[in-house]
Amino acid sequence: GAVVSQHPSRVICKSGTSVKIECRSLDFQATTMFWYRQFPKQSLMLMATSNEGSKATYEQGVEKDKFLINHASLTLSTLTVTSAHPEDSSFYICSANFGRGSYEQYFGPGTRLTVT
């Protein structure tokens, strides 16, 4: 149980284009979903927290107009990187929490974005 999927697993796009990454909780309803970014050989940094049906809460320093997050249902959140630039190249990982008194987060397999 508690499986989180991401799509795509890997994407290469040209500078200036937008890319959408999907995060789905497959066998549970996620009260809250989270988006993280990981640079090579570094730790994970939280970008934003989203609750179904409400606006995402972004961490300090994360541009909300560049990283658009939509949490349309209890099983789906999307991250859109708008007008991507090479410095946006990174590993993006989502996670989900099903609440009910538990803080445990379950992580997706990640999406490797390369902007050329």
Next chain:
Amino acid sequence: GIQVEQSPPDLILQEGANSTLRCNFSDSVNNLQWFHQNPWGQLINLFYIPSGTKQNGRLSATTVATERYSLLYISSSQTTDSGVYFCAVEDYKLSFGAGTTVTVRA
């Protein structure tokens, strides 16, 4: 924000050896999780352990919340245990340590 320190940063083990990884944190937490990140980047949940002791096969973990540390024990290590081990703690958000890179040699 909360500070999370993991030690050691790197660990090289011979197959069959035992090891202990440590996670220190600077404040009270609601959540503490241990993860193993495999070579493909997938974070695998090892333990959800805000306090107490848990065991799962060759792995076990202990969190002493009052003293703000957690330990992850790997016994009889195998080459498949190689990878990066992260400790993450949550006050209002999940904050990750820098990780311990474990290499198990056959």
